Amino acid sequence: NAGVTQTPKxxxxxxxxxxxxxxxQDMNHNYMYWYRQDPGMGLKLIYYSVGAxxxxxxxxxxxxxxxxxxxxxxxxxxxxxxxxxxxVYFCASSYPQAGKLFFGSGTQLSVL
Amino acid sequence: xxxxxxxxxxxxxxxxxxxxxxxSFTDSAIYNLQWFRxxxxxxLTSLLLIQSSQREQTSGRLNASLDKSSGRxxxxxxxxxxxxxxxxxxxxxxxxxLVFGAGTILRVKS
Numbered sequence: 744n745a746g747v748t749q750t751p752k753x754x755x756x757x758x759x760x761x762x763x764x765x766x767x768q769d770m771n772h773n774y775m776y777w778y779r780q781d782p783g784m785g786l787k788l789i790y791y792s793v794g795a796x797x798x799x800x801x802x803x804x805x806x807x808x809x810x811x812x813x814x815x816x817x818x819x820x821x822x823x824x825x826x827x828x829x830x831v832y833f834c835a836s837s838y839p840q841a842g843k844l845f846f847g848s849g850t851q852l853s854v855l
Numbered sequence: 856x857x858x859x860x861x862x863x864x865x866x867x868x869x870x871x872x873x874x875x876x877x878x879s880f881t882d883s884a885i886y887n888l889q890w891f892r893x894x895x896x897x898x899l900t901s902l903l904l905i906q907s908s909q910r911e912q913t914s915g916r917l918n919a920s921l922d923k924s925s926g927r928x929x930x931x932x933x934x935x936x937x938x939x940x941x942x943x944x945x946x947x948x949x950x951x952x953l954v955f956g957a958g959t960i961l962r963v964k965s
Contacts, residue, residue, distance in 0.1 A: 747898075776953070785859065785944065785955035786899075793951060801952060833898060844889065844946075844953065846898035 745769050749834050749847035756824040756854045764819040764850050766834030772845070774837045775817040777801075777809065779830040780849075786833065792817055824854045857882045859947050861956035868935055869964050876930040876959045878945030883923045886948040890919050890930050893942045893958070902943075903930070935963045 750765045778786040788801030792811040808820040834847045858881045891899040903912045903919040911920040916933040944958040
């Protein structure tokens with residue numbers, strides 16, 4: 744029972760490089776989210792999706808892009824990586840809007 | 856602005872003690888409230904989910920209460936154990952968005 748799977752677990756980028764963080768869930772959840780967590784801080788919402796083909800900005804979307812072509816996958820794209828994007832990134836999903844959130848194990852990203 | 860605050864930021868207690876973690880939120884028009892546990896280097900695990908129409912939820916030694924009118928929730932942990940050591944996060948759902956507190960770091964000493 745995989746749940747929410749994120750890859751990679753760790754990554755180091757140089758300033759200006761680009762990369763895609765992968766997220767896939769096997770629970771047929773409509774709602775998917777991307778959060779970032781900085782040390783000593785709560786999670787901040789980057790983007791979210793309420794279903795395939797529908798995405799919307801969260802609290803901190805600048806420097807990121809997302810797509811949702813299938814129910815299962817919700818990749819997060821970083822263009823022109825900056826040191827301010829050093830963080831731990833979490834993907835999450837839920838089925839009904841009022842339901843419990845399931846999290847992936849996170850991607851630790853460093854931009855140097 | 857919708858903000859969630861958790862007090863205390865850190866807590867250290869001896870094993871067996873009952874304890875209370877606090878969460879406050881500025882906007883009472885919530886959809887639901889969740890308490891999560893996060894172990895170092897790991898993702899978040901949902902502990903309890905309280906819908907806006909509910910007053911409390913219980914799971915084993917955990918009890919969470921919700922008072923929308925005062926903008927507060929508490930997580931009560933009974934008979935704490937060293938395995939309860941973790942960061943506990945409160946998150947409030949507004950529409951499609953979940954707003955997180957910064958968490959309480961709990962250490963239970965054996």
